Amino acid sequence: MRSFSVVQPRAILALVLMCGLLLVASCGREAPSYEPGSIEVTSTPAGADIFIDGADSDENTPFTFTEMEANRYEISVVLDGYFPDPVSTTVDLHPAEHVVRDFVLNSEAPTQLTVTSEPAGASIFIGGVDTGEVTPATLSDLVAGDVEVHLVKEGMYVAPASFTATVIANENTELPVDTFALRWKKTVMMEGFSNVMCGGCPELAENVEAFMHDSGFGLDQAIYCKFSMSWPLNADPFYQYNIGENTDRMNYYLSDLNSIPMMALDGVKTTGTGLNDTPINTEIATMVEAAIMAEPGFLIDVTADFTNASVPAEVTLTAMQDVDLTGHTLYIALVQSFFHTDEEFQEVDDFHWLFRDRVDALPALSALTSGQTLVFNETILRSDWDLDTMHVLAFVQNDATKAILQAGITATTTHAAASLFINDTTTPQPTNGGL
Secondary structure, three states: OHHHHHHHHHHHHHHHHHHHHHHHHHOOOOOOOOOOEEEEEEEEOOOOEEEEOOEEEEEEOOEEEEEEOOEEEEEEEEOOOOEEEOOOEEEEEOOOOEEEEEEEEEOOOOOEEEEOOOOOOOEEEEOOEEEEEEOOEEEOOOOOEEEEEEEEOOOEEEEOOOEEEEEOOOOEEEOOHHHOEEEEOOOEEEEEEEOOOOOOHHHHHHHHHHHHHHOOOOOOOEEEEEEEOOOOOOOOHHHHHOHHHHHHHHHHOHHHOOOOOEEEEOOEEOOOOOHHHOOOHHHHHHHHHHHOOOOOOEEEEEEEOOOOOEEEEEEEEEEOOOEEOOOEEEEEEEEEOOEEEEEEEOOEEEEOOEEEEEOOOOOEOOEEOOOOEEEEEEEEEOOOOOHHHEEEEEEEEEOOOOOEEEEEEOOOOOOOOHHHOOOOOOOOOOEOOOO
């Protein structure tokens, strides 16, 4: 009896506590709903075959699909002799949601215009009105005849400012991808400072290369150059190759180089969550994404002939607006995008974007007026390296603040020539609204 009198209260207490906890846990909360949803598909006229994600559902309009899992679905319909509007539609179905999609079937083919661009993602305006679509897109409900088309993409010049397209009735008029030329207004310049034996240097190099290779940013958006320092190993082979000019760049940033590795973006020291407070690749991408929205007011184009040991390089500055570059210097350098060593350093034998040589007498700059071009012809020395890894880069830097305004590189051969935008930099102000 004694043992029973002790156990029973404990069992009751445990039961009460468990019930209380369940009540507290459930108080004010609802279990997530995973009930299936439904999609109702209709058309005018009815009787069209319904396709889901490109597959024939074996059902005809009107029809409601039930027990549909929450997911994204692409819905389209087909009826012989008719043209659906829209051609297809996307449904993002949530749990327990009922969605209706209606199609209008026309006996005549719709009048459409397809607009593409490189890069994609430019907003499409028709007659100064925002269509709400971005390239590539096919626009419907158009009236046959001439329409004014222009594109807007933040951070980019677009030429021509507008284009007259002749839309043909009951057809899809497709504008070629090269109808509009697009070019970034700004190219970001990144510089790294490291040594083959410094702590954290391989990690920064890996993060930068991951950004350069995998982030989706092209060399028309971001450029990198790695300078080699003399410590902790004076025998760093990349430092030894060009001691004077590596040291010169080190002294230029001496106040920021209290430790290495260090990375500067447009002349400003960066920090992040990587080793030695350096940025990781995703942080670099975030910084570049913000920096590329600047508008320096001029563009840089670089060409070079790497078949000569003394590489002739031509750098052209094109003013898109009046810009005062007094107190700025044009830095022109040879970089190697890839180099393999026979000796490993901290288990690393592949190196990227190495500084090799620069123009000895760096040009000083002055004020430019809109449309003006300045051309500099210089020579840079190269060694017996793989020519496919050789690039000449150039950037304009403020002598007092170290801020880098603009950059360019020979590796960028696909962007549109600056001359296309000189007389076409002002895009008509759009009117908000839809078609």
